[in-house]
Amino acid sequence: MDRNKLFAYHQWATAECLKHVQSCGEDLYARPGENSFASIEETTKHVIGVEKLWLQRMMGNPKPAFENFDVSTVEKAIEAFSLLHAEMDLYFASLNEEQWQETLDFQNMRGIDFSNSREEMLFTVINHASYHRGQVTSFLRQFGYSGIPLDYIYFKK
Numbered sequence: 001m002d003r004n005k006l007f008a009y010h011q012w013a014t015a016e017c018l019k020h021v022q023s024c025g026e027d028l029y030a031r032p033g034e035n036s037f038a039s040i041e042e043t044t045k046h047v048i049g050v051e052k053l054w055l056q057r058m059m060g061n062p063k064p065a066f067e068n069f070d071v072s073t074v075e076k077a078i079e080a081f082s083l084l085h086a087e088m089d090l091y092f093a094s095l096n097e098e099q100w101q102e103t104l105d106f107q108n109m110r111g112i113d114f115s116n117s118r119e120e121m122l123f124t125v126i127n128h129a130s131y132h133r134g135q136v137t138s139f140l141r142q143f144g145y146s147g148i149p150l151d152y153i154y155f156k157k
Contacts (some may be wrong), residue, residue: 001123003100007092010126011085013150015078016067017133021072024145029074030103033139038137044071047132048080054125055088058118062106091124 020081021029021040031043031097037043048069071077100119107113116124130150135148 003092003119005128007085007088007122009155010129010131010146010153011081012155013133014081014085014129016082016148017136017150018074020148021136021140023079024140024143028140028143028145031139031143033136033142035135037135040136041071041077043132043135044077044141047129048077048084050128051084051088054121055084055091057106058093058121060104062104066109070095075110081087 028040029044032038032039035043037046045068048071049066052069053064054068069077069080071080078144095118101117103115104115104121105113105115133150140147
């Protein structure tokens with residue numbers, strides 16, 4: 001699949017998910033619920049921090065530090081993702097095919113060594129975020145709201 005389309009889908013799904021949360025009410029964003037993170041806000045903080053880690057790894061930093069973003073409101077989260085995704089877009093546009101396929105060595109946050117191509121890293125970013133968007137939907141259902149369709153087919157429609 002085309003990397004540009006895949007990343008465009010990821011940007012769309014991230015924004016749509018956050019806009020949906022915002023439309024359900026800002027109070028839901030920090031409300032405690034049952035999931036692997038305490039709230040939608042904490043889930044969002046994790047996802048954006050991990051996306052920045054992956055960008056740093058793709059840029060050749062084998063052991064980047066986790067960056068905390070101000071995502072204390074849905075609006076701040078939307079803005080932070082927009083800025084990070086713009087940075088990622090610029091970096092991705094600078095890569096040629098050989099660089100996308102280049103294998104890079106890095107450590108995860110637990111200190112385990114990995115070797116993956118930038119293309120595989122991008123797939124990991126998108127897959128990871130999709131998993132957590134599902135958790136956001138789970139939170140919303142706990143709070144009496146429904147999710148929205150965020151599958152790729154809805155992006156293409």
